[in-house]
Amino acid sequence: MEGFLLNVKSTNISWHRALVDREMREKLLGQNGILIWFTGLSGSGKSTIASELEMRLYNMGRLTYLLDGDNVRHGLNSNLGFTKEDRIENIRRTAEVCKLFVDSGIITISTFISPFKDDRDKVRKLLGKDFVEVYVDCPLEVCESRDPKGIYKKARNGEIKDFTGVDSPYEVPDNPEIVVSTNLDTVQQCVNKILDFLSCKVQE
Template identity: 55%
Template sequence: MKSSNTVWHCATVTRERREAQNGHRSAVLWFTGLSGSGKSTLAHYVEEKLHGMGCRTFVFDGDNVRHGLCGDLSFSEEARSENIRRIGEMSKLFINAGVIALTAFISPSHEDRQKVRDLVGDDFIEIYCDCPIEVCEERDVKGLYKRARAGEIKEFTGISAPYDVPRSAEIVVDTSGSLSLDDCAETIIACLKARGVWL
């Protein structure tokens, strides 16, 4: 759905000019996986590395955006889809700003992730944080799995709601603990280099 009576205003400072000034191309690194799979931890770790390399970055964290941008949304299936739609649109704006946007969201629906991929295009890099639910439950620092098992949280991904494992993620990292955080991050940065992110 689009607003009526609006026309897109084209900026004189283009994405290409911003990227040239930054020395790197913009992209969306979309981290997806179960709660407790390490999405936020890895996204922030990768951002630290990229920041150290002089890159313009920003992390959209699932919990953080619900304090403001998506604070009006529930956790129903429809609301979660709207949550992902908003982040997709925000990520697209950040691409135009010449920024490498990192997003850490469960984003359980393949359909929702595909919509963002279609919106963003070739700049979308899906990163699946592959971690068994047993390990995620052991981590459970927020106590969410325990509450979900007790029936206190409805529609909880992996317990009472499905998670669609990515069909063709650009990057799959084992975040169960068999690889170090640094190894996972280097895999992602190697992918960015291979895609010619640095100018």
């Protein structure tokens, strides 16, 4: 599987190996770094579940960081739009940031629609065993009825182009580690399912 395509312009550089490595950081924190990658349609409940998961982990004494798709677009990826090319670059940059967080020993949580299987597979390849894909399964009609940002309505009216689920596809994961169904289960039930899976992965 090929990785993200890059127009590499950096030259005369070499990787600097620090004296403090990942194993030392994880030992200090008493936990293992890992990436929990939430994917699903807009309005499926990704941010809600991820936020509750982070709070539960915090209350358990775990160090976490949540990278929300909209938040990242306010800064690091503010120069990217929503064409397919820009979406690929959005995920590529985010994946590299997540890799750094995981290397620091942090339990990293990301909430991105990330509609394309190929992009998610590249993130999986980049993170390897540290990647946990959580598919937030929710029917389009339910997501659209929630429409917390009013963007489905804008997409249906033609005000937003290339909107996932309306005029741009969402490719359902083939083999995610976890599937939660927000139209069937409560937020707490979804979080419990994720914590059950993570229980043997994040403890040092």
